[in-house]
Amino acid sequence: MTTSRPLALVNDLLALPGEQSWLEFKGNNTNPQMIGERISALSNAARLADKNHAYMLWGVQDGDHAVIGTGFQPSSERVQSQPLEFWLSQRLSPDVAFSFHEIVHPDGRVLLLEIPAATVAPVEFDRTAYIRIGSATPRLSDYPDRMRALWAKLQPYVWETGIAAQYVTSDEVLARLDYTSFFELTQQPLPDNRNGIFDRLQAEKLVIADVGGRWNITNLGAILFAKNLDEFDTRLSRKGVRFVAYDGNNRAANVVRRQDGKRGYASGFKGLIEYISALLPENEHIGQAFRTETVVFPPIAIRELIANALIHQDMTIQGTGPLIELFKDRMEITNPGEPLVSPDRFIDAPPRSRNEAMAALMRRMRICEEQGTGIDKVVAAAELYQLPPPDFQADNNATRAVLLAPRRFADMTTDERIRACQQHAVLKFVSGEVMRNSTLRERFGIEPQNAAQVSQVIRAALDRNLIRPADPERPKAGYVPVWA
Structure with a gap:
């Protein structure tokens, strides 16, 4: 039985003024070679036209788009003793997940071939790439300008543009997405009509128009603004933040709190931070003139590390999402995926994100700091609170940031002292300064009479080749990271 969306799609295609580079109408021409070449040409043309799919329709006249019906049954066709679809798949490269759909149209039977646009490379049939130009299907290599343009548009799969919910009504979109939160966080006035709301949601690629006047919610829209991620499939619901x-x-200790996040990252971020902060014990912080009771972990460090975990995770890893674990002596924040930047260069290296659209929108909403400053603020906050240095790890296809609870210098491990020294040198360097014995003493909260303790840490960092003298001729002039 024909479902409503394929029929609506066919009606929208028939309503177009004519064939497009990514759309072709056929009567009853079912030549297998022709179909293979058209899949290549239409897939490549769809990418050039910024379309997600291309289409072929059998049972439709080219000129007036009249439905004449077709008896084409691809499932029963065989080519060289092979099923047609298998024969086509064997000759297409890269693999193309094309699909045939039988449509029972009121005016006759129509067959729809849905072809995904090229993604990583031009689609070839029998080792030749084709392109659609007008009604012709020439070899792509004969048109080098089009080939260059196609390669410029090809890119790896971008998770944010994927579809989380397809062919939903406008009412369903507004019921599933916390759209008021979107306008509040982006500091835009809420439009007084539905068209205005959807214009903005579509402009931000949170939704895209589908056929038949309906909508698709993108992965970006769902993961940021879902009212309940469980209303989407497990690919998304499993990406909720767990605490x-x-x-x-x-982890052998008893679990005293567990929270499985259901809201989108953006609309639920403030509530998540407030929930975690309320559970943190307080610690006495000694300022220049007075003592104050503060939470164990600096709020800005928690905020930035959670935001980074959301932004930089590998969304293509299924069945897992960001995890925040609170122990008596530390907090661990883990996200799926190996880091794109080596952990020992998190402070100074330009940031790289797998999810650029999500990162850009979350920065606009001030959920995280300006690009490249978040980890700097985490380390600086740890120094201000005189905490052990944060530990950044890449482990088992995951990235983990560890915030350690307060500990005196005497109680820190040798590795922690050396890591603190290296991080301090990097912070000074990115600020246009150099690390000195006196600045590292201040970072550790050590009195001047105990400067020898800090000198030992500096020597150990030098021995591990983590820092070097800023001026080899004047070794006591200060220190910089070894790569500086």
Whole structure:
């Protein structure tokens, strides 16, 4: 039975003024070679036209788009003793997930071939790439300008542009997405009509128009503004932020709190931070003139590390999402995917994100800091609170940031002291300064009479080739990272 969306799609295609580079009408021409070449040509043309799919329709006259019906049954066609679809798939490269759909149109039977646009390389049939130009289907290599333009548009799959919910009504969109949160966070007035709301949601690629006057919610729209991620399939619902608190220092301890996030990252971010902050114990922080009670972990460090985990995760890894774990002596924030930048260069290296659209929108909403400053602020906050240095790890296809609870210099491990020294040198360097014994003493909260303790840490960092003298002729003039 024909479902409503394919029929609506066919009606929208028939309503176009004529064939497009990504759309072709056929009567009953079912030549297998022709179909293979058209799949290549239409797929490549769709990418050039910024379309997600291309289409062929059998049972339609080219001129007036009248439905004349077709008896073409691809499932029963065989070529060289092979099923037609298998024969085509064997000759297409890269693999193209094309699909045939039988449409029971009121005016006759129509067959729809849906062809995904090229993604990583031009689609070839029998080792030749084709392109659609007018009604012709020449070899792509004969048109080098078009080939260059196609390569410029090809890129790896961008998760944010994927479809989270397809062919939904405008009412369903507004019921599933916290659109008022979007306007509040982007500091835009809420439009007084539905068209205005959808114009903005579409401009931000949170939704895209589907056929038949309906809409698709993108992965970007769902992951940022879903009212309940469980209303989407498990590819998305499993990416909700999970929080677990233990009553000890390891995962064998009893779980005292567990929260599985259901809201989108943007609309739920403030509530998540408030929930975690309310659970944190307080610690006495000694300022220049007075003592104050503050939370164990600097709020800006928690905020930035959680935002980074959301932005930089590998969304293509299924069945897992960001995880925040609170132990008695530390907080661990883990996201799926190896980091794109080496952990020891998180402070100074230009940031790289797998999810650029999500990162850009979250920065506009001030959920995270300006590009490239978040980790700097995390490390600087740890120094201000005189905490052990944060630890950034790449482990088992995941990235983990560890915030350690307050500990005196005497109680820090050798590795922690050396890591703090290296991070301090990097912070000074990116600020146009150099690390000195006196600045590192201040970072650790060590009195001048105990400067020898800091000198030992500096020597150990030099021995591990993490820092070097800023001026080899004057070794006591200060230190910089070894790569500086």
